[in-house]
Amino acid sequence: MAHVFDPEVVERARSGDERARDALLARLETLFRRFFVSRIGAREEVDDLVQNALLRVHSSLTALQRPDRFKAFAMKAAVFELQDFYRGRYSSREARFDPDLPTPGSVDPDPAAARIDVERALETLTPKARQILELREMGYLYKEIAEIVDTTEAAVKMQVKRAFERLRHVLGVLALFASATIAGGVIL
Amino acid sequence: MKHDSPIDRLAPELNEVLDAGERSDLDTAIEQGDPSLIHALQTWAAASDQISLELSAAMPLRDLLVHYALADSPSVLTLDEAQKLSSSIDEIEAAIQRHPSLEAELSRIRADRDAFEALWDDREPEAVNGASNLRDESRPARAADRLPTKRSTRWAWRGAAAVAIMLFVLAAALLLQRDAGFVEVRAAAGESERVELGDGSSILLASGSTVRYRLDAVDRRVRLAGQAVFDVRQDDRQFVVETEAATVTVVGTTFGVIAEPTETLVTLAEGTVELASRVDPSQTVRVEAGQQSRVPAGGVPEAPSAVNLSEELAWSGMWYFRAETLGRIAQIVGDHHGVSVEVPEPLAGERVTGAFDREQPVEQTLQTLASALGTSVGRGSDGGYRFEASGE
Numbered sequence: 009m010a011h012v013f014d015p016e017v018v019e020r021a022r023s024g025d026e027r028a029r030d031a032l033l034a035r036l037e038t039l040f041r042r043f044f045v046s047r048i049g050a051r052e053e054v055d056d057l058v059q060n061a062l063l064r065v066h067s068s069l070t071a072l073q074r075p076d077r078f079k080a081f082a083m084k085a086a087v088f089e090l091q092d093f094y095r096g097r098y099s100s101r102e103a104r105f106d107p108d109l110p111t112p113g114s115v116d117p118d119p120a121a122a123r124i125d126v127e128r129a130l131e132t133l134t135p136k137a138r139q140i141l142e143l144r145e146m147g148y149l150y151k152e153i154a155e156i157v158d159t160t161e162a163a164v165k166m167q168v169k170r171a172f173e174r175l176r177h178v179l180g181v182l183a184l185f186a187s188a189t190i191a192g193g194v195i196l
Numbered sequence: 197m198k199h200d201s202p203i204d205r206l207a208p209e210l211n212e213v214l215d216a217g218e219r220s221d222l223d224t225a226i227e228q229g230d231p232s233l234i235h236a237l238q239t240w241a242a243a244s245d246q247i248s249l250e251l252s253a254a255m256p257l258r259d260l261l262v263h264y265a266l267a268d269s270p271s272v273l274t275l276d277e278a279q280k281l282s283s284s285i286d287e288i289e290a291a292i293q294r295h296p297s298l299e300a301e302l303s304r305i306r307a308d309r310d311a312f313e314a315l316w317d318d319r320e321p322e323a324v325n326g327a328s329n330l331r332d333e334s335r336p337a338r339a340a341d342r343l344p345t346k347r348s349t350r351w352a353w354r355g356a357a358a359v360a361i362m363l364f365v366l367a368a369a370l371l372l373q374r375d376a377g378f379v380e381v382r383a384a385a386g387e388s389e390r391v392e393l394g395d396g397s398s399i400l401l402a403s404g405s406t407v408r409y410r411l412d413a414v415d416r417r418v419r420l421a422g423q424a425v426f427d428v429r430q431d432d433r434q435f436v437v438e439t440e441a442a443t444v445t446v447v448g449t450t451f452g453v454i455a456e457p458t459e460t461l462v463t464l465a466e467g468t469v470e471l472a473s474r475v476d477p478s479q480t481v482r483v484e485a486g487q488q489s490r491v492p493a494g495g496v497p498e499a500p501s502a503v504n505l506s507e508e509l510a511w512s513g514m515w516y517f518r519a520e521t522l523g524r525i526a527q528i529v530g531d532h533h534g535v536s537v538e539v540p541e542p543l544a545g546e547r548v549t550g551a552f553d554r555e556q557p558v559e560q561t562l563q564t565l566a567s568a569l570g571t572s573v574g575r576g577s578d579g580g581y582r583f584e585a586s587g588e
Contacts, residue, residue, distance in 0.1 A: 043312050073274065080272040083312045084262075090308055091262060098208065122242065125235075129243040135296065138247075142297035144209050145248050148304070155307075156300045160474055162494075165213035172210050175243075176236040 018075035029069070033062055036082060043086050053093065061089040094147030125179060132178050137171040140164055202226050206241040254291045255298065257284075264288050265305035378408035378419070396429035442491040443472045460491040463508045471497045486518055515554060519547045522565065526583070533558040536580030543571065543585050 011017070012035045020028035037058060044057045064085040072081050133141070136157075143153045150168075154161040201223050204211040211219065225233045255261065263281045266272045273281065281288075292298045383389035383401040391399040394411055399418070401407055409418045415434040418426070428435050428446065435446040442460035446469055462471050464483045471489055472480045479496040483489045487500035488508065505516040506528075517525055523544030530537035535558060546569055552561050559573075562581055566573040569583075576582040 039315060042315050046311055046315070047308060077271060079313070079316055080269075083309055083316070084266070084272070086312050087266070087305060087308050088259075088262060091258060091305070095258070122239075125239045126242045126246055129239050130246060133243075139297045139300060141209065141244065141247055142251055142295060143300055145244075145251055146297070146301055150212065152304070156304045163475055168210060168213045172207070172236070172240060175240060176232065179236050179239060180232055 013078055015075040015078070018072070018078045022069050022072055022075060029066075033066060036065060037062060039082070040086055044090070047090060048093065057089050057093055060092075061085045064089065097147040097149075098144075128178055129175050132174045133171055134167070137167045140167050141171070203237065206237045207244070209244065210240065251295060251297075254294050260284050260288060261298065261301070262305055265302040266309055268306070269309070378410045378417075380406060380408045382406045395431055395433075397435070398427045400427075439474075442474055442497070443477065445470050445472070460493075461488060462491070462497075463488045463503060463505065473497060515552045516550075517552075518549050520549070522546045522548055522569065522583070525565065526562075529558060529561055530580065536576065536578055537562065538576055538580065538582040540583065540585040543569065543583055 012031050017028050021032045040058045040061045041054060044054045065082060140153055143156060150164050151161045154164045203219065203222055260281060263273055263277050267281060381389060381391045381401065383403055383405050385404050387403055389401040391401065391407065393409060395416060399407055406421045407418060415436060418437050437444045439460045444462055462483050464485050464487055469483050470480050471483055471491060473491055473496050475494050476496065481489050481497040481500060483500045486502055488503040489497050489500040491497045505518055521544060523539050525548060526537035526539045532554060548565060548568060562573045566583060572584045573581055
């Protein structure tokens with residue numbers, strides 16, 4: 009008897025043998041489930057990830073040219089599915105807007121000044137903070153970012169907090185300079 | 197995701213790192229119309245948008261990045277995938293240069309791959325009727341994947357200039373986060389487990405303890421929950437033990453770490469280690485043999501102090517002697533086993549460094565000591581034991 013991931017069985021599944029295909033997918037389902045749970049925890053999204061990964065395998069099985077490389081084939085399906093999950097985690101960019109937020113009256117709404125503020129804001133980011141924010145942008149949780157950069161989740165979160173504190177400080181100094189310039193006086 | 201506050205709407209990544217008190221304070225300030233805070237939040241949101249745009253522009257097609265990450269394994273990419281990757285290599289590597297976070301993502305992709313392959317290789321084979329018995333595809337067994345093996349020998353050597361490498365680790369902290377690519381060994385309750393690593397090092401795990409380790413071309417890394425004794429063989433790679441509070445790196449030949457939820461305690465038997473805080477890795481102390489240093493969780497390492505090794509490591513069920521006289525060792529061993537052990541002068545003054553299993557038969561321990569000192573030990577007239585003086 010052959011093992012279900014044997015190249016011969018994979019070849020039969022690829023060639024249309026339904027029994028071989030069903031055995032293959034059933035075994036893969038277990039493997040995929042264990043994999044996704046191991047990477048993102050026992051979350052409700054795991055069912056969707058498993059089904060999507062099986063669909064990837066099923067829909068592209070006939071294109072598999074090397075049945076002896078089925079492991080890599082299945083692995084890529086799982087990894088790509090996980091990447092889709094990471095990328096889709098956070099809300100879209102359009103949500104970054106709060107119509108109820110009071111307009112800060114003392115800040116010049118000049119777009120040029122706002123552009124400078126953004127540039128200064130980015131400059132205040134340490135390389136580590138920038139890396140963390142980019143990884144979050146890519147869809148990773150802070151816990152996962154901590155694993156990726158080999159530190160603790162607490163340290164990662166502290167980096168973000170400090171980044172905002174630095175930004176507030178720098179903007180406060182910029183505002184002081186701006187108002188002093190406008191007033192024509194000397195900065196004390 | 198439901199957005200409940202201005203901070204969450206404008207800066208969700210910041211909102212996540214605030215505790216309830218901080219969030220409440222900021223919300224109050226916003227409601228009161230604090231202009232600088234509002235401006236800072238809006239600027240933060242705009243900066244985050246900019247990061248997103250720059251990343252999207254710099255990042256090559258996601259498929260290519262995944263393939264680039266996986267290409268370090270042979271035979272993973274199809275010919276078509278490899279060709280497409282090859283034509284975009286320059287673009288991908290330029291993007292990675294500009295954005296180091298992409299390099300970090302590559303490591304995550306590879307960790308995902310390693311996790312999948314580990315599960316694949318651990319799977320139970322299932323049969324499909326009617327086909328010939330073909331061998332499963334599997335990766336070659338790594339030395340680091342070997343099952344734990346028993347090691348029954350104990351050792352002792354003469355004098356303070358010992359060259360054997362012993363690492364003592366006692367850890368009571370919860371294990372660090374899940375480690376993809378690491379091999380895990382768990383000691384069952386009531387049983388210790390010895391793990392032989394591929395580099396010749398070994399780990400003695402106390403009952404109920406778990407260790408995860410990874411040996412690669414760059415370094416040897418261990419993460420521990422529970423208690424363990426490490427016997428480390430020196431090679432070109434660093435040997436690093438990580439705890440919740442501290443990172444311990446072998447500088448000399450040995451090091452020891454004791455980790456609890458509130459602190460990490462480093463006790464060193466031989467050589468030198470560098471002890472760093474996990475929170476602020478720039479804060480380090482150097483701990484020498486026979487010394488101990490403490491790192492509180494979230495704190496910095498304290499100045500090292502001298503300790504009694506056997507007392508500090510009594511939990512392991514072993515004795516650790518460092519340049520201890522044979523006379524003293526014989527007394528300790530004899531008292532433990534309830535027998536007399538006579539050691540004539542000047543043999544009693546000979547110094548020994550080594551580790552012994554307390555539950556090992558007393559004859560075995562004494563024979564090991566005798567061999568290390570070039571002498572012999574036999575039964576005494578009172579039913580105890582007696583070392584022969586050199587030349588007798």
